[in-house]
Amino acid sequence: MLSARNLFQEILDDDESFRLFCSIAAGGESQGGWENGRIAALVPESQRALAPRIARHGADEDKHGRIFNALLKKRGLRPAEVPHATDYTMLLEKHGIGLAHEQLRGEKRLSERDIVTYLAHSRVTEQRASEQMALLRRHFADHPDLGRAVKMISNDEDNHLAYCHEELLRLARAGHGRTIQRTLRECALAEIRVYRDVSLAVMDHMGRILGWPRAKTAVLAAGIHAVYAYERLVGWRRMVSLEQPERRDALGGPATPEPGFA
Numbered sequence: 001m002l003s004a005r006n007l008f009q010e011i012l013d014d015d016e017s018f019r020l021f022c023s024i025a026a027g028g029e030s031q032g033g034w035e036n037g038r039i040a041a042l043v044p045e046s047q048r049a050l051a052p053r054i055a056r057h058g059a060d061e062d063k064h065g066r067i068f069n070a071l072l073k074k075r076g077l078r079p080a081e082v083p084h085a086t087d088y089t090m091l092l093e094k095h096g097i098g099l100a101h102e103q104l105r106g107e108k109r110l111s112e113r114d115i116v117t118y119l120a121h122s123r124v125t126e127q128r129a130s131e132q133m134a135l136l137r138r139h140f141a142d143h144p145d146l147g148r149a150v151k152m153i154s155n156d157e158d159n160h161l162a163y164c165h166e167e168l169l170r171l172a173r174a175g176h177g178r179t180i181q182r183t184l185r186e187c188a189l190a191e192i193r194v195y196r197d198v199s200l201a202v203m204d205h206m207g208r209i210l211g212w213p214r215a216k217t218a219v220l221a222a223g224i225h226a227v228y229a230y231e232r233l234v235g236w237r238r239m240v241s242l243e244q245p246e247r248r249d250a251l252g253g254p255a256t257p258e259p260g261f262a
Contacts, residue, residue, distance in 0.1 A: 004139065008139060012146070014209065016209050017209045019072060019079070020080050020206070021206075022068040022071050022077075023068075024086050025068045026069050026072075027082045028087070029061045029062070029064035029065035030061070030065035031089040032061035032089060033064075034058070035058070035098070035101075035104060036058025039054050039104065039110065040052075042104070042108070042110045043109075043115065044112060044114075044115070053252065056252075056255055057122075060256075066258060067153065067259075068149075071145065075145075083205060085198070085201035086205065088195070088198045091194045091197070091198065092194050095190050095194060096190075097121055097186075097187050098122075099118055099121075119164055119167050120168065122164045123168060124191050125191060127239045128191065128195060129157045129160070129161075130157040130158050133153050133154035136150045137150050152258065159247060159250035159251060160251070162247040166245055166248065166250070168242055169244060181240065185236075185240055188236040192231040196225070200221060203217065203221065204217070207220075
C-alpha cells in the first residue's frame, strides 16, 4: 500500500536513501540559517527591534542542520552530495523568491521593502515546513532515532510560522498591506512549482536507490502532479492568509538546545 508512512519508512530503513534524505534536509536548513543570519545583520534601523528574532530564526535553522547531520553520524553515514534538482532553497533563490544571495553577501543595509519580501517568503516556506514536519511527527514521534528530532523541529517550524504571521500583520498595519499581499501571492505560486519539481527529483533519486518499479514511480509522480494541480487551483491560498497566531512573540526568547544523539 502506498501511504506516506510506508514511503518514509522505506526511505528511513535503507542507509543510502536515509543518507540522501538527511543530506538534503541538512543542506536546506543550513542555507536558511545563513540567510537569516545575514538578514539579521543587515536589518534597517527602522526595524532593528526585529533583528534578534531574525537571528533566533537563523539559529534554529542552523540547529536543524546539525540535528540532521547528527542523525547521519549516529548511523555511521557521511553526508551525500545534494543533487542540484533537489535543492529546494537554492532553486527558490534562482527563481527570484526571497532576497538574492548576492545582496545578502554585501554590507548595504536592507530596506523595509526587503524585510517585507523576507517575511513573505518565510511565511510561505514555513507553511510548507510546518506541514511536512507535522506529517513526520504524526507518524514518527515515537521512533527511537527520529522521534526527539522530529518533535523539536516541528515545534520550531510552528514557532517560525507564528512569527511570520505576527510580523507581517504588524507591517500591514504600518501601511505595507498591499505589498505584502502581492508578494505573498507571487511567492506562493512560485513555491508550489519549485516544490513540485523538487518532489519529482527527490522521488526519482529515491526510486533509483531503492529500486522502485516503474509502476510505483508512475503512481507517485501522478500524485505529485495532482497535489500541484490542487495547489495551483486553490491550495496556494492557505499560504497567503494572515491571522493573529495563538503563539505570540514565538521567537522572543533563546533558541531551544538541540537534543543529543550519542
